[in-house]
Amino acid sequence: MSCTVFLLFLLSSSFFVSTEAYDALDPNGNITIKWDIMSWTPDGYVAVVTLYNFQQYRHIDSPGWQLGWTWTKKEVIWSMMGGQATDQGDCSKFKGSIPHCCKKNPTIVDLLPGTPYNQQIANCCKGGVLTSWAQDPANAVGSFQISVGRSGTTNKTVRAPKNVTLKAPGPGYTCGRASIVKPTRFITSDKRRVTQALMTWNITCTYSQFLASKTPTCCVSLSSFYNDTIVPCPTCSCGCRSNTTGGCVKGNSPHIASVVPGSNRDIVTPVVQCTSHMCPIRVHWHVKLNYKEYWRVKVTITNFNYAMNYSNWNLVVQHPNFDNLTQIFSFNYKSLTPYGDINDTALLWGLKFYNDFLMQAGPLGNVQSELLFQKDLSTFSFEKGWAFPQRIYFNGDICVMPPPDAYPMLPNAGSRQYISLLTLFVTSLSTMAFLYVNA
Numbered sequence: 001m002s003c004t005v006f007l008l009f010l011l012s013s014s015f016f017v018s019t020e021a022y023d024a025l026d027p028n029g030n031i032t033i034k035w036d037i038m039s040w041t042p043d044g045y046v047a048v049v050t051l052y053n054f055q056q057y058r059h060i061d062s063p064g065w066q067l068g069w070t071w072t073k074k075e076v077i078w079s080m081m082g083g084q085a086t087d088q089g090d091c092s093k094f095k096g097s098i099p100h101c102c103k104k105n106p107t108i109v110d111l112l113p114g115t116p117y118n119q120q121i122a123n124c125c126k127g128g129v130l131t132s133w134a135q136d137p138a139n140a141v142g143s144f145q146i147s148v149g150r151s152g153t154t155n156k157t158v159r160a161p162k163n164v165t166l167k168a169p170g171p172g173y174t175c176g177r178a179s180i181v182k183p184t185r186f187i188t189s190d191k192r193r194v195t196q197a198l199m200t201w202n203i204t205c206t207y208s209q210f211l212a213s214k215t216p217t218c219c220v221s222l223s224s225f226y227n228d229t230i231v232p233c234p235t236c237s238c239g240c241r242s243n244t245t246g247g248c249v250k251g252n253s254p255h256i257a258s259v260v261p262g263s264n265r266d267i268v269t270p271v272v273q274c275t276s277h278m279c280p281i282r283v284h285w286h287v288k289l290n291y292k293e294y295w296r297v298k299v300t301i302t303n304f305n306y307a308m309n310y311s312n313w314n315l316v317v318q319h320p321n322f323d324n325l326t327q328i329f330s331f332n333y334k335s336l337t338p339y340g341d342i343n344d345t346a347l348l349w350g351l352k353f354y355n356d357f358l359m360q361a362g363p364l365g366n367v368q369s370e371l372l373f374q375k376d377l378s379t380f381s382f383e384k385g386w387a388f389p390q391r392i393y394f395n396g397d398i399c400v401m402p403p404p405d406a407y408p409m410l411p412n413a414g415s416r417q418y419i420s421l422l423t424l425f426v427t428s429l430s431t432m433a434f435l436y437v438n439a
């Protein structure tokens, strides 16, 4: 029975995710790559390539972005500033000066902080880390300069790169074609002169959680002062692993010390502690206190991943009472308004040098905060799970919630028969997914 429930749950969640390259809480979220040709050279051009992370809450963390493309002609990269190609390729045909990269499909990475000034340009050298737009727009932008040879040398003969790929550093992003847009205008710092690019291409990349990871990476558990039940994360929220064949690490086991974080720069495979949910991250929402005009919630984020310290973590929480958040302790808060004036979605993140670093699994692997909400007496209720969040994302990926009918209930609420719209919705989705798979 519980197995079937779990299956339905997994099906319904993957059903959700796979259809959702579109993110309801960040409908315009994208990374835009702008390719500004600044000057023509005898055999090509010099361009500044800029990545804008326009996503409200999804960031690119260390070890950073990797940008790839395929050249249309026989282009080479003579030199670069603020970035580098990971692989030079075969430049054996060249005599005299040797290009920086001769590959048909180069991969570019950012340089590291502390790069000598003569190799830097503005917005470079952040180790490929881009913050989210809502948290820190100034650091959501990254640039490098590229000097291209053996390409066209006029705006009629030059060709845009094809098949652009963005890794962050794993999969998840899909990039469209380059399109010619109005040349970018640059205003000098004294604001007394405007210059413009000779030609500009834009490329838009969008994220899909399904492409990034087929299984969820985070789950939610719930509790309240009015009911002793702690509703755990659904079993195997993040996929089942065998706890006997090394699929997970037992807490307090001596093996922990010898766990080597993934050496592959592309994908850091989680090394999770053995739990019933098997998620690298659990978010716990505890309804802590009830005052006459206010109520208080405690949020705890726990890291079960031995292979990962999450720097600059963030959390997106959707709850109708965020329109009246009165105080938040020890986290930063910003209201997100994905659909105009409904103020029910919050972006939360850690305070710098205090709890913005969520340490790997172990005694220090958690961060907490408390939220104080003012009640709007016409909508406030402890019934029907109203006090619990509707949706939670950790680092931009949606977290698996317990099924609504398992939420802690008020004693004697007698609301067992109550079927919320949400239950109906989830049930019908699961049924659809189930029928679909059986067909």
Ligand SMILES: *[C@@H]1O[C@H](CO)[C@@H](O)[C@H](O)[C@H]1NC(C)=O
Binding pocket: 028, 029, 030, 031, 032, 054, 204
């Ligand atoms: C990318 O994001 C920006 C900022 O939100 C938005 O103005 C633009 O329309 C988006 N582009 C696409 C193609 O969605």
Ligand SMILES: *[C@@H]1O[C@H](CO)[C@@H](O)[C@H](O)[C@H]1NC(C)=O
Binding pocket: 155, 156, 180, 198, 199
């Ligand atoms: C190319 O340059 C010419 C002027 O040299 C200009 O009229 C034309 O609009 C440019 N085309 C593009 C696509 O930028």
Ligand SMILES: *[C@@H]1O[C@H](CO)[C@@H](O)[C@H](O)[C@H]1NC(C)=O
Binding pocket: 070, 105, 163, 165
């Ligand atoms: C695009 O790039 C991917 C990965 O580098 C490659 O597998 C694919 O064949 C390329 N497609 C084209 C049309 O070049």
Ligand SMILES: *[C@@H]1O[C@H](CO)[C@@H](O)[C@H](O)[C@H]1NC(C)=O
Binding pocket: 032, 033, 034, 052, 181, 182, 202
């Ligand atoms: C191209 O990208 C830049 C930077 O993201 C943006 O300001 C500009 O509006 C974009 N142009 C178009 C036509 O999308």
Ligand SMILES: *[C@@H]1O[C@H](CO)[C@@H](O)[C@H](O)[C@H]1NC(C)=O
Binding pocket: 243, 244, 274, 275, 276, 277
């Ligand atoms: C792992 O093994 C133990 C003992 O064999 C068992 O009690 C537990 O339910 C198993 N699963 C998880 C996820 O810990």
Ligand SMILES: *[C@@H]1O[C@H](CO)[C@@H](O)[C@H](O)[C@H]1NC(C)=O
Binding pocket: 261, 306, 307, 308, 309, 359, 360
């Ligand atoms: C996480 O940070 C701690 C303290 O800085 C460090 O000892 C540990 O090796 C880091 N773990 C990983 C997986 O990077």
Ligand SMILES: *[C@@H]1O[C@H](CO)[C@@H](O)[C@H](O)[C@H]1NC(C)=O
Binding pocket: 322, 323, 324, 325, 335, 337, 340, 341, 343
């Ligand atoms: C949403 O709520 C926050 C905090 O209560 C407030 O600062 C913000 O202005 C509100 N935004 C809207 C659109 O109502």
Ligand SMILES: *[C@@H]1O[C@H](CO)[C@@H](O)[C@H](O)[C@H]1NC(C)=O
Binding pocket: 323, 324, 374, 375, 376, 377
């Ligand atoms: C916040 O709560 C107070 C008291 O109930 C109410 O007057 C006010 O309209 C609420 N604010 C919002 C944005 O709903």
Ligand SMILES: *[C@@H]1O[C@H](CO)[C@@H](O)[C@H](O)[C@H]1NC(C)=O
Binding pocket: 227, 228, 229, 405, 406, 407, 408, 409, 410, 411, 412
């Ligand atoms: C607490 O909530 C659980 C789950 O909804 C419910 O089964 C239980 O009856 C509740 N406990 C009390 C004392 O009402």
